[in-house]
Structures are given as C-alpha cells and as structure tokens.
Amino acid sequence: MRSWSLATTTSVTLLALLACSASNGESLSSPPVGSEHPARSTVQGTVGAAGIGDPDFPSDGNGGYDVTHYSLKLAYTPSSKHLAGVASISATALHDLARFNLDLSGLHVASVTLDGAPAQFTREGSELMISPAAQLAKGAKFTVRVAYSGTPKPVRGSSNLGTYGFIPTSDGAFVVCEPNGAKTWFPANDHPADKATFDFELTVPKGLTALANGELVAGPVTTDGKTTFIWRERHPMVTYLATMTLGDFALRTGTTPRGLANLAAVAPKYNNQLDRVFRLSGRITDYWSTVFGPYPFSSTGGVVDDLNTGYALENQTKPMYGGFIPDESIIAHELAHQWFGDSVSIKRWNDLWLNEGFATYAEWLWAEHNRTITAEQVFRGRMSMTSSPIWNYPPGKARPDDLFNESVYTRGAMTLHALRQRIGDATFFKVLRTWAQNHAYGHATTDDFITLAERLSGRQLDSLFDVWLYKRGRPEWPERPRRQTRPTPGNSRPTPTPTASPAPTRQAGPYRR
Ligand SMILES: [Zn+2]
Numbered sequence: 001m002r003s004w005s006l007a008t009t010t011s012v013t014l015l016a017l018l019a020c021s022a023s024n025g026e027s028l029s030s031p032p033v034g035s036e037h038p039a040r041s042t043v044q045g046t047v048g049a050a051g052i053g054d055p056d057f058p059s060d061g062n063g064g065y066d067v068t069h070y071s072l073k074l075a076y077t078p079s080s081k082h083l084a085g086v087a088s089i090s091a092t093a094l095h096d097l098a099r100f101n102l103d104l105s106g107l108h109v110a111s112v113t114l115d116g117a118p119a120q121f122t123r124e125g126s127e128l129m130i131s132p133a134a135q136l137a138k139g140a141k142f143t144v145r146v147a148y149s150g151t152p153k154p155v156r157g158s159s160n161l162g163t164y165g166f167i168p169t170s171d172g173a174f175v176v177c178e179p180n181g182a183k184t185w186f187p188a189n190d191h192p193a194d195k196a197t198f199d200f201e202l203t204v205p206k207g208l209t210a211l212a213n214g215e216l217v218a219g220p221v222t223t224d225g226k227t228t229f230i231w232r233e234r235h236p237m238v239t240y241l242a243t244m245t246l247g248d249f250a251l252r253t254g255t256t257p258r259g260l261a262n263l264a265a266v267a268p269k270y271n272n273q274l275d276r277v278f279r280l281s282g283r284i285t286d287y288w289s290t291v292f293g294p295y296p297f298s299s300t301g302g303v304v305d306d307l308n309t310g311y312a313l314e315n316q317t318k319p320m321y322g323g324f325i326p327d328e329s330i331i332a333h334e335l336a337h338q339w340f341g342d343s344v345s346i347k348r349w350n351d352l353w354l355n356e357g358f359a360t361y362a363e364w365l366w367a368e369h370n371r372t373i374t375a376e377q378v379f380r381g382r383m384s385m386t387s388s389p390i391w392n393y394p395p396g397k398a399r400p401d402d403l404f405n406e407s408v409y410t411r412g413a414m415t416l417h418a419l420r421q422r423i424g425d426a427t428f429f430k431v432l433r434t435w436a437q438n439h440a441y442g443h444a445t446t447d448d449f450i451t452l453a454e455r456l457s458g459r460q461l462d463s464l465f466d467v468w469l470y471k472r473g474r475p476e477w478p479e480r481p482r483r484q485t486r487p488t489p490g491n492s493r494p495t496p497t498p499t500a501s502p503a504p505t506r507q508a509g510p511y512r513r
Pocket of ligand 1: 337355356
C-alpha cells in the first residue's frame with residue numbers, strides 16, 4: 001500500500017504509508033474463548049478462538065480452522081447501497097470444534113448452514129459465532145454457507161490507517177481492505193495468516209462493471225437490467241487483497257509485452273490514462289519478472305477509481321489507485337507487492353516491512369533501471385536526514401497503533417540497501433529471487449529472511465539486521481569494518497565496496513515526501 005501527495009512544484013510525489021499484517025499460522029492455538037462468550041451449542045468440544053493469534057491484533061482472524069476457498073455470490077445496488085448474497089467458505093478443522101468464529105462487521109445474517117444443515121449462530125461485535133449441529137472432528141473438511149445482506153460500512157479513522165474496507169462511491173464501490181476490512185463485506189477469517197482461493201459472482205446494475213481478483217471466467221451476462229461478472233483467483237490470497245470494486249469503468253484488456261494477461265480499468269475522470277496505465281502496468285510487471293523471478297499470478301493490471309482515498313493498495317492481480325493518477329513509482333511499488341506481500345505474505349502484522357520495505361525498495365530499483373537516480377543515491381539522501389523521525393521507529397516491529405509509519409517503508413527499504421551493500425549485487429538479487437520462489441503462495445517471517453540472507457551470502461548478518469530493524473537511532477554508516485564475517489567454503493568473495501556515488505545535491509523528485 002502506498003499513500004501519495006502532490007508536490008507543490010513538481011509532479012506527483014509518493015508519500016509513505018500503509019500497513020498490512022499477518023500472524024502466525026502456527027499460532028492458531030490461542031486460548032479458547034472464555035465464559036464471557038458462552039457457546040450456545042449443546043455439543044461438547046473445543047471452541048475455535050476469536051483471534052488467529054496475532055498479539056497486536058488479538059481479535060483479527062479466528063483460530064481452530066483453515067480456510068481453503070471462498071465462493072462469494074454477491075449483488076450490489078449503488079443507489080440504495082444495498083449488498084446481498086451468499087458466502088460459501090470451505091475450510092478444514094484444525095482440532096475438534098464445537099463452535100468457531102468468522103469475522104463479519106455489521107450486515108444482517110439471515111441464515112447459516114454447515115454442509116447443508118442449519119447451524120446456530122450468534123453475533124458479538126465483529127465476531128460471527130457458529131455452532132454446528134454436530135461437533136466437527138479435527139481434520140474434517142466442511143463448507144459453511146452464510147446468507148447475508150445490508151449496507152456495508154467501511155472502517156474510518158482507525159489510527160493512521162485512513163478509510164478502508166468496502167467504501168461506497170457515487171457510482172459503485174471502491175474496495176480496499178488492508179489491514180482488516182474484508183469483514184466489512186464478507187464473512188472471513190480476516191487475517192493474512194490464512195490464505196485461500198476465491199471465486200466471485202458479482203451482480204450489478206446494467207452498465208456498471210464489477211472487478212475482482214484473478215481472471216474473468218464467465219460473463220458478463222445481462223438479464224433483467226442486471227449484469228453478472230464471474231471472476232476466479234486460483235492462487236491463494238489473503239483476505240485484505242480481495243476486492244469487488246465496481247462502477248462506471250473504461251476497460252482495456254490484452255497482454256503484457258511478454259504475453260501475460262493484462263487489464264486496466266479507469267473511472268471516466270481518468271479516461272485519458274487508460275492506455276498509459278495499461279502500458280506501464282504491463283511493462284513494469286514484465287521487468288519485475290526479470291528481477292524477482294517469474295510473476296506469481298495469472299494476470300496483472302491496475303484500476304484507477306475516482307474516490308480519493310489518498311493511497312493505493314496492491315490488490316492481488318489488480319492494484320487499486322484511489323483518486324489520483326498513479327506515477328511510475330507507485331505502479332512499480334504496487335506491482336512489486338505481487339511478489340512481496342501478495343505471493344509471499346506475512347504471518348504477523350509486525351513483520352510488515354517485509355511487504356512495504358521491499359515494495360519501497362522496488363521504487364528505488366525502478367528509478368535505477370530508468371537511470372533517474374541510483375538506489376545508492378536515494379539511500380545516501382535518506383541517511384543525510386539525520387533528524388528524520390524514521391530513526392525513532394525501528395521498522396522490524398511495526399506497531400499496531402502506527403502500522404503504516406514511514407519508517408516501515410523507507411527504513412525498511414534502507415535495510416535492504418544496507419544488505420545489498422554488505423553482500424554485493426549478485427548475492428543480493430539471488431536472495432530476493434530465492435525468497436520469492438521459496439515462499440511463493442505462502443508465508444514467511446523476518447527470521448526466515450535473515451536466515452536465507454546468511455545462508456546465501458555465507459555471512460553472519462544478525463548485527464546488520466539488528467541495528468536496521470530493531471534498534472532506535474540512526475545506524476552507523478558507512479559501517480565499520482566487521483570482524484564477524486563467516487566465510488563459507490565456495491562463497492568467500494570479499495564484500496564488494498559500494499559504488500561511491502555523490503550525494504544528491506537536491507531532494508530527488510520522485511522520492512520527496
Ligand atoms: Zn505498499
């Protein structure tokens with residue numbers, strides 16, 4: 001995710017922002033819900049936890065099961081702001097379950113069935129608690145079907161997260177859910193630690209377009225003044241990346257120069273940007289696939305709506321730009337997230353720099369590729385800002401009350417550059433590609449990244465990551481000569497000296513914040 005602002009003298013300038021988070025897949029065994037949430041079921045057995053185990057976001061997600069697939073059949077009418085439909089959620093019980101929770105904010109639940117049989121349910125806050133007629137055995141695969149309707153309400157003014165979730169627009173909706181806004185429009189295990197595939201069957205008034213992740217597999221079909229679009233994301237996806245952005249859009253479909261399916265969509269206000277967004281999205285996606293390894297999904301693209309959210313989100317296969325013309329840098333950022341954040345996802349929100357530091361570093365790499373400015377120059381420019389607040393916020397532990405702090409972006413990116421300086425270009429880019437490949441469609445942690453970087457470089461890097469990610473204060477730079485290098489047989493090249501580039505004499509335009 002990326003916020004933006006307009007520089008007064010130059011063009012669009014990117015601002016820092018955004019956070020996403022995830023929690024541990026292993027930490028699903030949070031304490032059972034206590035007596036303040038009495039189970040209504042008469043069957044005996046354990047109760048799925050009301051949170052997935054992320055201590056920074058204790059009620060996000062749920063424990064006790066793992067979702068494998070969401071099938072969302074939804075209709076939305078912009079004039080009445082009414083959403084109605086059915087969510088069918090396929091999951092596996094991780095232990096015996098007498099009751100389990102889904103996250104759902106507002107909206108009226110008409111009925112819940114489990115494998116076709118009616119199930120009892122209760123609501124409490126954003127928790128939908130479901131009690132099957134019979135206990136689910138550990139390992140059981142089940143499908144819970146929730147019929148619901150109402151007026152979705154986005155989350156507003158939450159810390160520094162802005163407005164997110166299902167956001168109504170004049171002609172439809174802009175749906176961007178990081179970090180935990182999926183529950184504003186469908187019942188979910190709403191935490192990035194639980195990824196699943198998705199099908200969307202979206203019905204909207206004739207003349208409007210409904211966009212979701214993945215590819216259009218059927219439709220659009222119009223009957224009785226309504227048009228239905230069927231989209232499928234066949235690769236695992238975290239819930240905050242799911243979208244059903246809809247409205248009046250101009251579309252361009254085709255392929256990238258390397259042949260990947262590409263779709264651009266713009267609101268009427270941005271019609272003159274349609275071809276540019278299509279071309280740039282294709283070109284940048286193709287370039288990243290030469291840097292980070294094969295593109296992880298089946299299509300790419302970008303959607304520019306006219307609702308001003310002040311940020312963009314890296315929705316899987318279709319980044320969403322909220323109310324501004326995206327410049328190359330922000331497109332490069334959101335598309336780099338397809339590898340870092342979307343394919344390789346975090347388990348806990350405090351590892352957010354693994355998403356935002358990487359995507360911000362991709363902005364620097366894109367500028368370097370275009371010979372605008374080198375990553376080294378950007379890094380030096382940031383180092384020269386000795387009083388920057390990023391030195392007071394260690395980015396390796398993103399704080400729940402300030403998840404999208406600029407440090408998570410900029411100091412996160414600087415961490416990667418410091419690593420690149422230490423281990424050299426060849427090993428550094430091998431680390432990025434191996435990271436994307438080894439954890440594709442899954443999850444990873446900061447410790448996993450450090451372990452990989454040490455293994456591929458043959459160097460001990462814990463002190464580097466410690467000062468960059470976990471310590472307050474501006475790291476010493478240039479680094480002092482290190483004594484702890486641990487050459488590995490066959491990989492004992494000396495650390496290349498960073499190319500000395502003159503410090504920029506002015507703030508680089510695309511990076512001024
Ligand atoms: Zn981002």
